[in-house]
Each structure stands twice: as structure tokens, then as C-alpha cells.
Amino acid sequence: MKALKITQYGDIDSSLAFQEVNVPEPGAGEVLIKINAASINPIDLMVMRGEMKAVKKLNLPVGIGRDLSGEVVSVGNGVSQYQSGEEVFARVGEDHVGTLAQYLVVDASHLAKKPNNLTHEEAASIPLVGLTSYQALIQVAGLKKGEKVLIHAGSGGIGSMAIQLAKAYGAYVITTTSSANVEWVRKxxxxxVIDYKKENYLELLSDIDVVYDTLGKQYTLDAFKVLKKGGRVVSIAGVVDPQTARELGINWLLRKLIGLKSLPILKLAKEKSAFYRMVIMQANGAQLNELGALYQDKIIHPVVDRIYPFEQSLAAFSYLNTKRAKGKVVISLANSG
Ligand SMILES: NC(=O)c1ccc[n+]([C@@H]2O[C@H](COP(=O)([O-])OP(=O)(O)OC[C@H]3O[C@@H](n4cnc5c(N)ncnc54)[C@H](OP(=O)(O)O)[C@@H]3O)[C@@H](O)[C@H]2O)c1
Structure with missing residues (x-):
């Protein structure tokens, strides 16, 4: 079978290559999937560039891609909830990364049943961004009906899903985007909608209950300027907080550095009696099944920007790398042989 691999750390053209490899066998608790579609995410590019080396060292070559939609081929020992031919989707665990491949073995607990009103390309666009926003906004920030939430970068893969999720939970949603996407995110x-090309959100907003920081750096610090006293800042692109570092089992030396780096943010949080957490999303089949129901019931709709055939995966990564995607970038493996 054909798989796209990271063969060395670097940029897209020098790091990614297609390889012929054997179809893997599912072990205990695992499921072999024939992949129909995958979607790509900024984390794939970060790993490819070697930016995550301090957290996890890899033995190259390794697979790339964390989102998939496909069909069950066979199951390993102890797996009774899935049968051959069943349509599933997943954000795979970090030990099974490599969804840009014709087949992949996946931990059964990370799988969910694909909503049957969605194509594989639509289903593959959901897991990573869906689980991230669910874990950040609902699980960690505890977003409630009637609360005001600021979602940065509303037109991105994360933002386009998060706007819909927050609305589904009854929140008042404020988002930032560039002029070209203003009407699109309103829909x-x-x-x-704040057009960041023409307006300064810091001058327009105050008393926000929850800031969903998807941009990091200065945006994380500035979140506290628009937050109400006692509000919550939940970041997916900012600085890891000590509690998240502990929960991730990060070694003590790195935790010390993280502790120092997070001090300015924790100081701002304390001044506003606010809550700050950095969320690192986790694969979770049970939560993905819950999210799947929101798509099945048409409460949330998948937002696919472009679909590339498998052989044009490098072009897909180049497009994602522009950071201008409107929704998700998807790879179709339907005609990959
Ligand atoms: N911690 C985690 O577990 C986790 C999980 C998923 C993602 N993330 C992180 O979350 C971030 C967003 O991911 P993504 O998949 O949404 O990326 P993406 O799809 O590449 O985001 C592209 C979007 O960002 C918007 N954008 C860029 N700069 C902006 C700005 N200054 N203000 C408002 N919008 C801006 C662009 O809109 P315009 O063209 O209109 O500017 C574009 O639509 C990435 O840093 C990613 O690494 C973290």
C-alpha cells in the first residue's frame, strides 16, 4: 500500500515522500481501517518541521495525518463493537499517526461511527477540530447558554467548527476574521463579526465570559483585556499552563521552563480572578460519537474548503501552510488504487 511519510525534518518539499509499505495487522484492541478520506491540520506541519521534538522524539520515517474517515477491514482481539465494512471516522491517537495512507491500524477506543448523512470527505474534516473545540469550550471552559464567547480566527478549521458548536450550546458568539470572510462567518x-483588517477588537469588546484563543502570543495576553472579572481564557495556541503540563506527564525540566514561561499569563489571570488553561486535545471516540450526533441531526455542518486527491497531498499541505484556509483541507483517497 501507499503511505505519505515524514522522511526528515524540514519543509514540505524536502520532508514528505510517498512510500510503499505493508498493510499493517491489527493487534489486541485495534482495528484495521481502509481510509477513504483524511484531513490535515497545523500540528502535522509542526511535527514535520521538528517543532515538537522536545515533547516527542520520532524515529523517522513516520506517518503523517491524524484525521480519517473510512471502512473497517478487520479487528484485533477484544474488539467486538466494530465489524468489517462498517463506516467509521476518527482522530487517531499519537501512537497511530499516519492517516495519509491507504490503510491504518487504529485504537478501537478512538473510533466513532461515521454520521451516515456525511461523505467520507466531510466526516474526515471533523475529528481533530471538533474534539479540540469540544474539549476546550465545553469540557474545560464549561461554556453555558447565554454566555459571551470570543472565538478568534472564525474562518479557520477550528473557528468554523467552534462558532457552530458554541451556538449549539446557546452562547452569544463573537468572532474575528479578515474582510473577505466577514459575511461567510456570519452565515x-x-x-x-469583527473585521480585524479594519477594526481593533480590543477597542470594541469588554466583559467577555470566555475567550477561545486560537492565535497565541500577544492574543493570549490580550485576552485578559476583554475578559470579565472571573472569566475564562482557554487557549489552544498559547503557553502551556502548569496543570496541563502535569496532566500530560511532561518531564520536570520542561515543566520548570513551562512554569517560567506561563508566569506573565498566570499573573494577568490572577489580577482578573480569571481561569487560564491551555488545552492539548486528546483522541476520544466516545466524545466523537457525541459530536457525530450533532452532525447527524444537522445542528452543525462540516466546513470543507478544498479536497485534494491523495497524490496531490503536498499541494494540500502547501495550501494549509498559507494559514488562509476557510474551513478544512481534506485529502481524498477514494481513487488512490
Ligand atoms: N492545542 C491543540 O490541541 C490544538 C488543536 C487544533 C489546533 N490547534 C492550533 O489552533 C490554531 C488554529 O488551527 P486551525 O486548524 O484553525 O488553523 P487554520 O485553519 O490554518 O487557520 C487559518 C485561518 O486563520 C485565520 N487567521 C489567521 N490570522 C488571523 C488573525 N490575526 N485574526 C483572525 N483570524 C486569523 C485565517 O482567516 P483570514 O484569512 O480571514 O485571516 C484563516 O481562515 C493553530 O495554531 C493550531 O496549531 C491546537
């Missing part, structure tokens, strides 16, 4: 359900 996704945002109540207030």
Missing part, C-alpha cells in the same frame, strides 16, 4: 452563525 456560520456568529452573532458579532
Amino acid at each position: 456560520l452563525g456568529a452573532d458579532q
Whole structure:
């Protein structure tokens, strides 16, 4: 079978290559999937560039891609909930990364049943961004009906899903985007759209209950300027907080560095009696099944920007790398042989 691999750390053209490899066998608790579609995410590019080496050292070559939609081929010992031919989707665990491949073995607990009103390309666009926003906004921030949430970068893979999720939970959604995407994100359900090319959100907003920081750096620090006293900042692109570092089992030396780096943010949080957490999303089949129901019931819609055939995966990564995607970038393996 054909698989796209990271063969060395670097940029897209020098690091990624297609390889012929054997179809893997599912072990205990695992499922072999024939992949129909995959979607790509900024984390794939970060790993490819070697930016995650301090957290996890890899033995190259390794697979790339964390989102898939496909069909069950066979199951390993102890797996009774899935049968051959069943349509599933997943954000695979970090030990099974490599969804840009014709087949992949996946941990059964990370799989969910594909909503049957979605194509494989649509289903593959959901897991990573869906689980991230669910874990950040609902599980960690505890977003409630009627609360005001600021979602940065509403037109991105994360933002386009998060706007819909927050609306589904009854929140008042404010989002930022560039001029070209203002009407488009309004149609996704945002109540207030701030065109960051023309307006400064810091001058327009105050008393926000929850800031979903998808941009990091200065945006993380500035979140506290628009937050209400006692509000919550949940980041997916900012600085890891000590509690998240502990939960991730990061070694003590790295935890010390993280502790120092997070000090300015924790100081701002304390001044506002606010809550700050950095969320590193986790694969979770049970939560993905819950999210799947929101798509099945058409409460949330998948947002696919472009679909590339498998052989044009490098072009897909180049497009993602522009950071201008409107929704998700998907790879179709339907005609890959
Ligand atoms: N911690 C985690 O577990 C986790 C999980 C998933 C993602 N992430 C991180 O979350 C971030 C977003 O991911 P993504 O998949 O949404 O990326 P993406 O799809 O590549 O984001 C592209 C979007 O960002 C918007 N954008 C860029 N700069 C902006 C700005 N200054 N203000 C408002 N919008 C801006 C662009 O809109 P315009 O063209 O209109 O500017 C574009 O639509 C990435 O840093 C990613 O690494 C973290």
C-alpha cells in the first residue's frame, strides 16, 4: 500500500515522500481501517518541521495525518463493537499517526461511527477540530447558554467548527476574521463579526465570559483585556499552563521552563480572578460519537474548503501552510488504487 511519510525534518518539499509499505495487522484492541478520506491540520506541519521534538522524539520515517474517515477491514482481539465494512471516522491517537495512507491500524477506543448523512470527505474534516473545540469550550471552559464567547480566527478549521458548536450550546458568539470572510462567518452563525483588517477588537469588546484563543502570543495576553472579572481564557495556541503540563506527564525540566514561561499569563489571570488553561486535545471516540450526533441531526455542518486527491497531498499541505484556509483541507483517497 501507499503511505505519505515524514522522511526528515524540514519543509514540505524536502520532508514528505510517498512510500510503499505493508498493510499493517491489527493487534489486541485495534482495528484495521481502509481510509477513504483524511484531513490535515497545523500540528502535522509542526511535527514535520521538528517543532515538537522536545515533547516527542520520532524515529523517522513516520506517518503523517491524524484525521480519517473510512471502512473497517478487520479487528484485533477484544474488539467486538466494530465489524468489517462498517463506516467509521476518527482522530487517531499519537501512537497511530499516519492517516495519509491507504490503510491504518487504529485504537478501537478512538473510533466513532461515521454520521451516515456525511461523505467520507466531510466526516474526515471533523475529528481533530471538533474534539479540540469540544474539549476546550465545553469540557474545560464549561461554556453555558447565554454566555459571551470570543472565538478568534472564525474562518479557520477550528473557528468554523467552534462558532457552530458554541451556538449549539446557546452562547452569544463573537468572532474575528479578515474582510473577505466577514459575511461567510456570519452565515456560520456568529452573532458579532469583527473585521480585524479594519477594526481593533480590543477597542470594541469588554466583559467577555470566555475567550477561545486560537492565535497565541500577544492574543493570549490580550485576552485578559476583554475578559470579565472571573472569566475564562482557554487557549489552544498559547503557553502551556502548569496543570496541563502535569496532566500530560511532561518531564520536570520542561515543566520548570513551562512554569517560567506561563508566569506573565498566570499573573494577568490572577489580577482578573480569571481561569487560564491551555488545552492539548486528546483522541476520544466516545466524545466523537457525541459530536457525530450533532452532525447527524444537522445542528452543525462540516466546513470543507478544498479536497485534494491523495497524490496531490503536498499541494494540500502547501495550501494549509498559507494559514488562509476557510474551513478544512481534506485529502481524498477514494481513487488512490
Ligand atoms: N492545542 C491543540 O490541541 C490544538 C488543536 C487544533 C489546533 N490547534 C492550533 O489552533 C490554531 C488554529 O488551527 P486551525 O486548524 O484553525 O488553523 P487554520 O485553519 O490554518 O487557520 C487559518 C485561518 O486563520 C485565520 N487567521 C489567521 N490570522 C488571523 C488573525 N490575526 N485574526 C483572525 N483570524 C486569523 C485565517 O482567516 P483570514 O484569512 O480571514 O485571516 C484563516 O481562515 C493553530 O495554531 C493550531 O496549531 C491546537
